[in-house]
Amino acid sequence: MEKIEINQKVLSKNDMDAAELRNRFKKNGTFTVNIMSSPGSGKTSLLEKILGALSSKYNVAVIEGDLQTENDKERIEKVGVKAVQIQTGGACHLEAAEIEKKLPFVDGDNLDLLIIENVGNLVCPSEYDLGQDANIILLSVTEGDDKPLKYPTMFFAGDIFIINKVDLAPYVDFDINKAVENAKKIKSTLEEFIISCKTEEGLDKVIDWFERGILAKKQCS
Amino acid sequence: MHETGIAQSILDIAIKTALENGAKKINNxxxxxxxxxAIDEASLRFAFDALKEETMAANATFEYIDVPLTGKCEECGYESELEGYFVLCPKCSSGxxxxxxxxxxxxxxxDIE
Known part of the structure; x- marks a missing residue:
């Protein structure tokens, strides 16, 4: 019997695909964002609300990930933005190779901003690099302020942390300060945004974050 | 739930390496x-055992090596295992x-033969 040392990362095929995508996005100056949350936190609502402001100035597209249906793609198209749907069947996350395959459907080499809406799930998507510049973790006040502690790997993968449905905060036992504090115990550099897609509170700051990202990416491409 | 894909990647890499080294079978x-x-050990073992059937790793054992979360504080220099999933210095609480x-x-x- 012989022992062979390997010491190779297990997700290496996905990591290689993601590295290729990252090079391509860099060359094209495409700011790429991966949005992750539980199902029903408001990922698509957030996009519906902010894409209007962004798509009037920039070339924007969305890749939607769900197990089934084209509902989210249709919602994005209604606000006048190019969108393509990935139906994963049963898979709980998106992989880099699927993103690469869908890029031609949204003029993927001529974008200022590409938003990937991942499958609603606070566990698996954090394991898969998609070549993105930033990960957004979205949480809504109906979910509980201890979620960062319960799903630490997701919050550790995040760059910004958005708390949605803040208009409902008076009706639920969700302590916003505690949620932010819990998230920062996992990752101290997380930048937080408190919003309501319903009342549009705080959305201007999120739009501003996207614009800063788009401009920064242009400068380094 | 994503453990199946990870188990398949593990098997693919193991089999490729074993073949490159002229092995007949993989023992471990x-x-x-x-x-x-975010990996569940039981799910990963289950997936590995299901996927290894009818491959050169059909009788291979699966050795799961847990690696703790450790960090070095950039403020005070303290190196230690971190508590829970908190990426906070246990000594000075810096993030x-x-x-x-x-x-x-x-x-x-x-391990091959």
């Missing part, structure tokens, strides 16, 4: 899993902690 696959990965171990998800080695 050792995998290092850092705590910061400026560089992770030393705990992100690993890699095949360490295989």
């Amino acid at each position: 696959v050792a995998v290092k899993v850092g705590k910061m990965n 400026r902690v560089t992770i030393l171990t705990g992100n690993e998800l890699e095949i360490a080695y295989i």
Whole structure:
């Protein structure tokens, strides 16, 4: 019997695909964002609300990930933005190779901003690099302020942390300060945004974050 | 739920390496899993055992090596295992902690014959 040392990362095929995508996005100056949350936190609502402001100035597209249906793609198209749907069947996350395959459907080499809406799930998507510049973790006040502690790997993968449905905060036992504090115990550099897609509170700051990202990416491409 | 895909990647890498080394079969696959990965050991073992059937790893054992979450504080220099999943210095509570171990998800080695 012989022992062979390997010491190779297990997700290496996905990591290689993601590295290729990252090079391509860099060359094209495409700011790429991966949005992750539980199902029903408001990922698509957030996009519906902010894409209007962004798509009037920039070339924007969305890749939607769900197990089934084209509902989210249709919602994005209604606000006048190019969108393509990935139906994963049963898979709980998106992989880099699927993103690469869908890029031609949204003029993927001529974008200022590409938003990937991942499958609603606070566990698996954090394991898969998609070549993105930033990960957004979205949480809504109906979910509980201890979620960062319960799903630490997701919050550790995040760059910004958005708390949605803040208009409902008076009706639920969700302590916003505690949620932010819990998230920062996992990752101290997380930048937080408190919003309501319903009342549009705080959305201007999120739009501003996207614009800063788009401009920064242009400068380094 | 994503453990199946990870188990398949592990098997693919193990089999490819074994063939490159002229092996007939794989007796053991050792995998290092850092705590910061959202991996369930039982699910990963289950998937590995299901997928290995009818491959050269059909009789291989699966060695799961847990890697703790450790970090170095950039403020006070303290190196230690971190409590829970908190990337906070246990000594001075700073959040400026560089992770030393705990992100690993890699095949360490295989035993072949």
